[in-house]
Amino acid sequence: MGCDRNCGLIAGAVIGAVLAVFGGILMPVGDLLIQKTIKKQVVLEEGTIAFKNWVKTGTEVYRQFWIFDVQNPQEVMMNSSNIQVKQRGPYTYRVRFLAKENVTQDAEDNTVSFLQPNGAIFEPSLSVGTEADNFTVLNLAVAAASHIYQNQFVQMILNSLINKSKSSMFQVRTLRELLWGYRDPFLSLVPYPVTTTVGLFYPYNNTADGVYKVFNGKDNISKVAIIDTYKGKRNLSYWESHCDMINGTDAASFPPFVEKSQVLQFFSSDICRSIYAVFESDVNLKGIPVYRFVLPSKAFASPVENPDNYCFCTEKIISKNCTSYGVLDISKCKEGRPVYISLPHFLYASPDVSEPIDGLNPNEEEHRTYLDIEPVNLLVKPSEKIQVLKNLKRNYIVPILWLNETGTIGDEKANMFRSQVTGKINLLGLIEMILLSVGVVMFVAFMISYCACRSKTIK
Structure with a gap:
């Protein structure tokens, strides 16, 4: 027993x-x-789950625009006053809904190349108004002309054409015109060959970005989606030293097994540079635990604070011998147009940048970059020979708009991911x-x- x-x-x-x-x-x-x-499933080759969602994104991607409407154009032109702006938005477009084109595998170096077609569809239900809404904004052609053509005799000729076309420092344009293009009356009078259509994102629809060549991860999973070349090059030819390198992915995807200690490198052709993000917090996205990575203020700091940024400093006047910070001159990759990028409302920028602009309210929670925010600003300078710019007594970096591109996983996809x-x-x-x-x-x-x-x- x-x-x-x-x-x-x-x-x-x-x-x-x-x-x-x-x-x-x-x-x-x-x-x-x-x-x-x-x-096995994240390799970018035919038959894997990753490849199917990589060729054509399985999530809805939206690009939201907030426009800075100028409230006192006459005061600025006559008295060089501070520019008063009022933010209006969001105006929302669906983007990245087109499948990648010319997808070609290269077995020799385990890469896949492709073109990313561009397309934008307006979403009225997610917008505060319509594409016909009017805004008072900086005249893109006039601001660019004085910057591109420094010769005083040429500026005198341009001034007569500006006056003849009744153009000014500011203009009223619809949302559709401002974003996607309009025939400019001043440029239409220029006798030598020049693009007469102007728009912040012109041309966009029916165009494509690339060619991108990325690693498919077949031989090394940690290299999945990492860019090997962009337009056949490993460098951009815009900057000096390491600033000119093409690093990381295109931010649409990253290799698996991301650690919180990692620095996520990615390249954006829109802002003409590589940049990086660091871990901030754990986030629950529709029942799916994810890591949130954000762009740190250090990425936009002056070389005085962050020596690694010395090669992004180009314009001595605007940057005040590289001590000013928070904006980046990308005119080299925008055909000489005086385009500057920053975070929305000049977040993390030095006080001198936003001092001439009234109506900005930088807010870290709202205006931080969670990987895909691109503000657009234009530089306008005084010009003795161009009448509409003659009374200006200082340089302005004029905020035109800021945007947020967001990929939102749908309930159906979230349920499938949770279950599988x-x-x-x-x-x-x-x-x-x-x-x-x-x-x-x-x-x-x-x-x-x-x-x-x-x-x-x-x-």
Whole structure:
């Protein structure tokens, strides 16, 4: 009788030990199985889940615009007053809905090349108004003309054409015209060949960005989507030294197994440079745990604060010998047009940048970049020979608009991801913990009972 009881207790303890060991073994084995599956499915080649969603994004991507409407154009032109602006928006477009084109695999170096076609569809339900809404903004052609053509004789000719076309420093344009292009009356009078259509994003529809050549990850999963070349080059030819390098991905995707300690590098052709983001916080996105990475203020700092940024400093007048910060001159890659980029409302910029502009309210929570925000500003300078700019007594970096491009995972996709990925991972983790916990409890309980019984028998 005593033997049967002791044998049963020992058997229970053994079963508990086996369960605990099995649960413990399942942890690393399960992680290995998950990693193996992920590595197989994130390779950018025909037949994988990643490739299907990479060729044509499985999420809705929206680009929202906020326009800075100038409230006192006459005061600025006559008295060189501060520019008073009023933010209006958002105006929302659906973008990145077109599949990648000319997708070509190269087995020799494990890369895939493609073109990213551009297209934008206005979304009235997600906008505060229509594409016909009017805004008073800086005259793009007039501001660019005085910057591109420095010769005073040429500026005198341009001045006569500006006056003849009744153009001014500021203009009223619809949203559609401002973003996607309009025939400029001043440029239409210029006798030599010149583009007469002007727009902040002209041309856009029916164009394509690239060619991009990225690693497919077949030989090294940590290189998935990392850009090898852009338009056949590994450098941009805009900047000096490391600033000219094309680093990371295009920000649409990153290699798997991202760690919080990582610095995420990515390249944006819109802002003509590579940039980076650092971990900020854990975020729950529709039941899916994700990491939030943000662009740090250090990325926009002056070389005085961040020596690595010395090669982004180009314009000595605007940057005040590289001590001013928060804006980047990208005119070199915008055909000489005086385009400057910054964070919205000149967030993280030095006080001298925003001093001539009234109506800006930089807010870190609202205006930080979670990877894809691109503000657009234009430089306008005084000009003795161009009448509409003659009364200006200082330089202005005039904010035109800022935008936020957001990829939002739909409920259907989120449910599928939770059921097929996070759900299975959580279930596996739950099974591991149950086996380990039950096994340990059973082993300890049966061993205590066995020891108690043995002590009674000995007595």
